[in-house]
Amino acid sequence: MSLQTHSLDISFEFFPPSTEAGREKLMGVRDALAERKPRFFSVTYGAGGSTQARTTQTVKAVRECGIETAPHLSCIGSDKGELRELLAHYREVGISSLVALRGDLPSGMGGIGELRYANELVEFIREETGNHFEIAVAGYPESHPQAPNFEKDLENFARKVNAGANLAITQYFFNAEAYFHFVERARRLGVEVPIIAGIMPITNYTKLARFSDACGADIPRWIRKQLEAYGDDGESIRAFGEEVVSRLCQQLLDGGAPGLHFYTLNQADATLKVLDNLS
Ligand code: FAD
Numbered sequence: 120m121s122l123q124t125h126s127l128d129i130s131f132e133f134f135p136p137s138t139e140a141g142r143e144k145l146m147g148v149r150d151a152l153a154e155r156k157p158r159f160f161s162v163t164y165g166a167g168g169s170t171q172a173r174t175t176q177t178v179k180a181v182r183e184c185g186i187e188t189a190p191h192l193s194c195i196g197s198d199k200g201e202l203r204e205l206l207a208h209y210r211e212v213g214i215s216s217l218v219a220l221r222g223d224l225p226s227g228m229g230g231i232g233e234l235r236y237a238n239e240l241v242e243f244i245r246e247e248t249g250n251h252f253e254i255a256v257a258g259y260p261e262s263h264p265q266a267p268n269f270e271k272d273l274e275n276f277a278r279k280v281n282a283g284a285n286l287a288i289t290q291y292f293f294n295a296e297a298y299f300h301f302v303e304r305a306r307r308l309g310v311e312v313p314i315i316a317g318i319m320p321i322t323n324y325t326k327l328a329r330f331s332d333a334c335g336a337d338i339p340r341w342i343r344k345q346l347e348a349y350g351d352d353g354e355s356i357r358a359f360g361e362e363v364v365s366r367l368c369q370q371l372l373d374g375g376a377p378g379l380h381f382y383t384l385n386q387a388d389a390t391l392k393v394l395d396n397l398s
Pocket of ligand 1: 162163164191220222223235236238257258263264265266267271272273275276278279289290291317
């Protein structure tokens with residue numbers, strides 16, 4: 120099976136749970152989301168090798184339901200030997216899709232490693248394994264936080280796609296215009312692969328604000344103000360979040376986005392509600 124998109128494609132991202140209870144819960148979440156017939160699931164990979172074993176275990180468990188599951192693979196902090204072994208393992212167990220990333224080095228963790236950027240990782244995967252894997256890379260409609268400017272980031276995005284990626288998944292955003300602008304500018308640079316919109320359901324304002332600061336995703340003032348005003352009222356936050364994210368997804372689909380990739384944070388409800396609202 121392939122990660123490439125055709126009509127409306129949805130996909131769901133999980134992180135590797137650290138407890139038995141978390142693992143059990145994830146299986147229920149996976150089953151609920153599997154009913155929506157996603158094109159694929161994906162499982163994140165902690166930079167610096169911290170959760171590599173958990174990623175492989177989680178991928179193994181998730182894909183037991185028969186849906187293509189793509190491990191995320193980051194290169195920062197790893198040497199080529201480790202990456203080669205991991206690729207061989209994934210190939211051996213029948214995995215055919217990967218999300219290739221540079222990753223972020225946790226503070227205090229050793230050196231950068233042999234591959235500095237995602238384009239080098241994509242090249243390495245192609246050198247080592249030819250066309251075995253469908254490769255997805257990350258795109259940043261609002262620019263990667265370390266990028267000197269939008270143009271440079273876009274050039275770097277095009278470079279990693281040209282290194283052999285089959286599709287891109289964006290960082291999440293709440294402004295559909297940022298996505299459309301990014302896609303248009305990427306197309307002008309010759310990027311032809313599908314660019315799937317990354318979607319973050321809103322369930323918890325404190326966590327969302329923290330994530331967004333770290334990854335450079337903008338929470339527009341009108342959303343922030345309203346979420347802040349709800350304080351501890353989780354029900355209102357979730358209801359408003361559902362409305363905002365459903366409207367965003369509908370705008371994206373109406374504007375031609377080829378797919379939606381949900382950052383589920385290992386929860387099904389918020390994502391399912393958004394999907395139910397889409398026409
Ligand atoms: P790159 O594409 O390498 O870009 C990183 C920065 O370097 C950018 O500022 C870019 O402009 C610049 N750059 C790129 N190439 C070059 C070059 N050749 N020369 C000079 N500058 C260059 N992180 C995890 O740790 N684990 C995950 O599982 C994970 N999953 C993710 C999934 C998605 C869909 C997304 C959008 C992000 C994910 N991340 C994950 C976060 C990601 O690892 C970070 O955003 C990281 O800082 C950048 O990774 P990248 O692959 O986009 O890097």
